Amino acid sequence: MVQDDLKNFTTPVFPFTAIVGQEEMKLALQLNVIDPKIGGVMIMGDRGTGKSTTIRAIADLLPKIEVVTDDPFNSHPTNLELMSNEVKSIIQKNPADIKTEWIKIPMVDLPLGATEDRVCGTIDIEKALTEGIKAFEPGLLAKANRGILYVDEVNLLDDHLVDILLDSAASGWNTVEREGISIRHPARFVLVGSGNPEEGELRPQLLDRFGMHAEIRTVKDPILRVKVVEERTSFDQSPMIWIENYESQQQELRDRIVEAQQLLPTVEIDYELRIKISEVCSRLDVDGLRGDIVTNRAARAHAAYHNRDKVTIEDISKIITLCLRHRLRKDPLESIDSGDKVNKIFKEVFELED
Template sequence: MTEVQNNQRDRQRQQIKVPTYPFTAIIGQEEMKLALILNVIDPRIGGVMIMGDRGTGKSTTVRALAELLPEVPSVADCTFGCNPHKTTEMCPSCRERVAAGEDLPTVYRNTKVVDLPLGATEDRVCGTIDIQKALAEGVKAFEPGLLAQANRGFLYVDEVNLLDDHLVDVLLDSAASGVNVVEREGISIRHPARFVLVGSGNPEEGELRPQLLDRFGLHAQIRTLRDAQKRVDIIRSRSEFDNSPELFIDKFEAPQKELQAKVIKAQELLTDVTISDDVLLKIAQLCIELEIDGHRGELVLARAAKALAAFEGRTEVIDEDVRRIAVLGLRHRLRKDPLATMDNGRRVQEKVVEILGAEKAGA
């Protein structure tokens, strides 16, 4: 099967509407759900890495996120779904149309959650250029890839720790820059690729290299629930969904709409949220004490704390916001110590208690 056929098949799969397990029906795993919601509120946080046991609902939760995402204005006839109100985020074609004085046709579309298959090639991810057509007709014949489909949405990679490091690097570079560049035989194509990267995996199958792991904004650690009643509730809920998806989804329509409205309100409030120098100093001290390399840790904590404050309906970050997101933002940035007797989450918690005076850190 050619790359073009693969890309067409991917788009067809995205268009097929299948019942999705409601986000608000997911039992437990609060850390993972909070990390995803914060990235919806502020995509600049830098995505989420979700690591945990098999069968703990990682993929189900990420795919359920799609039903919560608000509709976004898009250029109706643009391959990349450009934002008609932000020239800086447009593809070259849309910018040229705006410069020529054209009114771009606008539609509202659902924010996408695009799945990246484990065996995907770089051409399938980034897109391909038809060299023969380009040389014969003098046009840049470009077949968009998964990065184009995910523009202004989420790109989900299950078993990301099994993905080729080079491909992970490509994904992280595009997610950070917001641009995808495809070059073939001296022909270059650039298009917007602003998406939130979400990866999941089982640590038993291997970890990402620290250099790559550090570039994910938040790191959620998922464990199998040990509460017997919650496990019974999961069995009953899943059985109910499998037997009658429509009725089950209808039962959660109200909480779904309530959470979606809360997220949209938080997005609107985010620009008004402030963070004091005192809180920033505590964040910086936390990173210094934990010997975090670079400055991504501080930036992520500041952004995530502001997103959490907006989610809670406040316009000022407080210490409690930092306590709740510290482990999510820092556990994967700590240097690995093979002789350590505690996991990185506990190391972060203890330092949070020391600096912020909290009784308990974490979501």
């Protein structure tokens, strides 16, 4: 009985709908959940501004997912892209052997001192040679499949590890090779990085790989600060009452996100708007086409979030700064544009008045 209680015990998480302010960060996270192919979020801001709290809150808010029981990769029972090779072969031989269960969306924290083996997983060469089987020990990328991978202080992480994370997030797969043995497994997750700009920025090449960049600042208004402090204190004293009070709002947002995910494939964006998005990117001298692609994706996700099947200029105006501001920095010593430059060019191209 005690064991069951321990198994069912979870640490209370501050409700997402109760978070005051930080709209930019909340919007970026919601859009990435609606369409993980946007490419993740980089959240830069002062210490103690609720970055970790908000990221844990969005993971807790999301609906449960169906996975194959006892599968280390959270394999989807029907979608081949989200399924490990072992599950695929079982389905081909005898689909009746597949048992499933519903779990909370995985939220994986990547510690700063993590090694490449811990992140990607390891192959037991000795076992492979003596027993003739691929003995693979899954890493954090396997755990994060179909969930959220959170890297706090991502700007302090080794560049080659950031590269591995971004490659997996972009391709949806992780490949581990040791001594001629190769293992490949699905690793489709929303990559969320956070950091404090005082401790240094990511190199422009790595920063460009993040889909969106949200900036957060410490709240200056004393009344709002007091409200935040009071709410946090009240939650710490009686978390379960708080969670119950916000349950209807949480469920409403949960339903809205699920509906947006279902609507997303049907959302269209007019050719004229796509031309103008690319003109903004061109005039801002954004390298490559990643900025164009992400802006199109985010605009469609924003339209789906507002239950529309056609992108409007309003949708683009809400997300274009988040998608482009971190792509303007060519010199690692430059600071990231606050968004004014993007906004100015956006208004000129779309012929909007200030």
